[in-house]
Amino acid sequence: xxxxxxxILSIILFIPSYFFIKFLIDxxxxxxxxxxxxxxxxxxxxxxxxxxxxxxxxxxxxxxYNLLAPFLLIALMYFFIKFYCVKILELNLxxxxxxxxxxxxxxxxxxxxxxxxxxxxxxxxxx
Numbered sequence: 001x002x003x004x005x006x007x008i009l010s011i012i013l014f015i016p017s018y019f020f021i022k023f024l025i026d027x028x029x030x031x032x033x034x035x036x037x038x039x040x041x042x043x044x045x046x047x048x049x050x051x052x053x054x055x056x057x058x059x060x061x062x063x064x065y066n067l068l069a070p071f072l073l074i075a076l077m078y079f080f081i082k083f084y085c086v087k088i089l090e091l092n093l094x095x096x097x098x099x100x101x102x103x104x105x106x107x108x109x110x111x112x113x114x115x116x117x118x119x120x121x122x123x124x125x126x127x
Contacts, residue, residue: 006088022055043068043115068114075107 025048034042050069053061062069085091 003089010084010088025052025055041115041118043111043118045118047072067118068111075103 028048032042032045034040035045044066046065047069050062050065051073053059053065054069054073059070082093082095086093086095
């Protein structure tokens with residue numbers, strides 16, 4: 001399959017995928033088990049509502065629910081686009097394993113610190 005056909009097919013598949021993901025997020029609602037059983041907020045508490053806000057372009061609303069949501073979305077988009085370019089479009093892009101490891105380590109550190117700090121009254125939350 002030629003590169004142009006792959007791009008067109010990808011665009012055609014992206015549009016229904018967006019609406020499917022939006023439908024799932026709009027209709028998902030569950031209580032966080034960590035919050036329910038321990039009384040502590042986990043780093044992911046409010047993430048579904050934050051992604052709901054991001055899907056309609058409300059970045060400030062997303063930040064009110066979970067400060068990590070916009071950054072997680074950017075990271076996921078970066079890795080998805082890079083994977084797409086390498087595997088689907090067969091572009092000669094390389095993953096720098098050392099940079100990925102540093103990024104993932106730094107991200108894990110941020111998530112742990114955020115998970116701890118969000119249980120103190122350091123910043124307001126709308127959970």
